[in-house]
Amino acid sequence: MLRRALLLALLLALVATVVPLVGRAHLRARPRVLGGRVHASFHPREGRLFVLVIGNDARAGNPDASRADAIHIVGLDTRTMRGGILNFPRDSWVSIPGHGSGRINEALYRGGPPLLARTVETITGIRLDYWVMTGFEGFRGLIRRIGGVRFKLHRDIFDPTGSGARLRAGAQHLDAKESLAFVRTRHSFPRGDVDRTTNQARFMLALLRKLRAEVKRDAATLFRWIAAGREHTRLDMTPEDTFRLAVLATQVRPSDVGNVTVPVSVGSVGGASVVFISPSASSIYRRFRTTGRL
Amino acid sequence: VDASAPAKKGLPPALVAGGTAALAAGLALAVVLLTSEGQREPARAPAPAPASPSAPRIEQARWRVEARTAGRAGELSRPERRRLRGQRPRVGALVRELYDALFLRPGGARDAVRKALAPAAARSLLRMRRLGAPEAAERVRTLVRRARVAIEGPRGLRAVASVWVKARGRLRGRPFTLTHRATLWLERSGRAWRVIAYDVEQRPL
Numbered sequence: 001m002l003r004r005a006l007l008l009a010l011l012l013a014l015v016a017t018v019v020p021l022v023g024r025a026h027l028r029a030r031p032r033v034l035g036g037r038v039h040a041s042f043h044p045r046e047g048r049l050f051v052l053v054i055g056n057d058a059r060a061g062n063p064d065a066s067r068a069d070a071i072h073i074v075g076l077d078t079r080t081m082r083g084g085i086l087n088f089p090r091d092s093w094v095s096i097p098g099h100g101s102g103r104i105n106e107a108l109y110r111g112g113p114p115l116l117a118r119t120v121e122t123i124t125g126i127r128l129d130y131w132v133m134t135g136f137e138g139f140r141g142l143i144r145r146i147g148g149v150r151f152k153l154h155r156d157i158f159d160p161t162g163s164g165a166r167l168r169a170g171a172q173h174l175d176a177k178e179s180l181a182f183v184r185t186r187h188s189f190p191r192g193d194v195d196r197t198t199n200q201a202r203f204m205l206a207l208l209r210k211l212r213a214e215v216k217r218d219a220a221t222l223f224r225w226i227a228a229g230r231e232h233t234r235l236d237m238t239p240e241d242t243f244r245l246a247v248l249a250t251q252v253r254p255s256d257v258g259n260v261t262v263p264v265s266v267g268s269v270g271g272a273s274v275v276f277i278s279p280s281a282s283s284i285y286r287r288f289r290t291t292g293r294l
Numbered sequence: 295v296d297a298s299a300p301a302k303k304g305l306p307p308a309l310v311a312g313g314t315a316a317l318a319a320g321l322a323l324a325v326v327l328l329t330s331e332g333q334r335e336p337a338r339a340p341a342p343a344p345a346s347p348s349a350p351r352i353e354q355a356r357w358r359v360e361a362r363t364a365g366r367a368g369e370l371s372r373p374e375r376r377r378l379r380g381q382r383p384r385v386g387a388l389v390r391e392l393y394d395a396l397f398l399r400p401g402g403a404r405d406a407v408r409k410a411l412a413p414a415a416a417r418s419l420l421r422m423r424r425l426g427a428p429e430a431a432e433r434v435r436t437l438v439r440r441a442r443v444a445i446e447g448p449r450g451l452r453a454v455a456s457v458w459v460k461a462r463g464r465l466r467g468r469p470f471t472l473t474h475r476a477t478l479w480l481e482r483s484g485r486a487w488r489v490i491a492y493d494v495e496q497r498p499l
Binding site: 215218219220222223224226227239240243244247248250251 | 362364365442444446451452454455456477479481490491493
């Protein structure tokens with residue numbers, strides 16, 4: 001009897017020990033934020049740096065079969081500390097290398113961040129240095145860790161069936177849930193997805209503003225941001241690169257970063273609603289490519 | 295040295311002879327070192343002579359350097375904490391040397407900047423002409439010299455120093471006051487720390 005009780009206790013202890021470990025291993029295997037180099041060799045050209053920022057539509061983790069809802073190139077001229085965010089509506093009809101034509105967000109589904117990066121490089125002629133990607137869970141987690149963001153909304157946003165946003169106009173503090181709702185909202189805006197992508201870049205600038213304000217108050221905060229980021233992030237870059245990029249970010253004024261969405265016209269392909277990138281975008285690409293600014 | 299005395303107590307003569315030789319060598323080495331120190335002294339740069347025999351020595355503000363650990367400070371093991379504590383004086387010394395050169399020895403500021411900063415950062419900092427006290431400044435007196443150093447755990451490879459210096463002096467007979475605030479971002483390679491990036495605000499600049 002005693003032996004049986006001991007065996008049962010041992011079994012329970014084993015289950016109690018192993019189950020949480022399995023859970024953690026699962027989390028480790030699917031980090032909330034992923035990042036890496038686009039090319040094996042890193043050659044920032046004349047101080048210009050370009051990072052592809054991707055937000056996918058996965059509710060949890062970063063599964064392979066997800067589509068990109070947010071696609072931005074963040075560029076910076078490290079000599080002048082001026083930069084820009086170039087935004088692509090997710091329904092942009094483009095040529096995807098090796099896969100014919102399709103919506104730009106399909107590139108992520110078909111070949112992950114490397115294919116999306118190649119697609120964006122083909123469109124713009126800009127050689128990307130890094131990519132960073134997160135989904136809903138990662139975005140919420142990061143915003144929660146940094147304590148939310150102060151943001152000024154130009155209008156009321158009420159989108160209960162889409163993003164779930166119920167936000168009043170004016171300056172306010174957005175928590176993780178509200179932030180995600182805001183960057184997902186498109187039904188409340190006249191230009192739908194085009195306005196959404198512009199708003200996502202505005203939100204990134206609000207994050208930059210918060211980072212700078214906190215670092216100005218206490219410079220060591222940057223290490224907390226890096227540690228928080230690393231906790232749920234898998235970045236294919238060295239800690240030195242991460243540190244230097246983070247330091248660079250603290251030295252960029254949000255007012256010196258342009259926020260431009262590629263000009264598009266609305267159309268349809270095979271009955272599906274898409275947007276076509278205007279030929280006038282080529283001059284924007286050229287300027288961004290050569291100066292790192294917008 | 296009486297080599298025979300310990301031998302009488304039973305120590306082997308070879309050991310006694312060895313000990314004596316070692317003692318003699320130690321004494322000789324000490325003499326050589328002392329002599330060479332004495333010879334090196336005149337080769338040092340002479341201490342700056344006061345402007346006039348009656349000029350009093352200028353009292354400088356005491357350096358106040360606070361150091362702490364940043365990042366995952368709560369999860370550090372004892373050896374990690376000890377290792378990080380060992381880096382604090384090194385970062386503090388770098389900051390003190392750099393700022394003492396910028397404010398109190400403007401003539402030697404270029405060398406100090408090149409020594410403390412990574413090449414790209416040094417080039418960029420040296421392009422700022424009026425950093426620290428002007429070269430022609432006289433009677434510079436620092437009123438505040440403070441630095442807050444945070445070293446990232448657990449390996450202590452990166453750090454940040456927030457520096458605040460306030461100084462007064464005279465330039466071509468006119469008094470001036472400088473307020474300098476800077477954030478220095480540092481990386482460690484081996485034992486050597488270097489500033490890789492900075493953010494400086496000095497008024498008036």
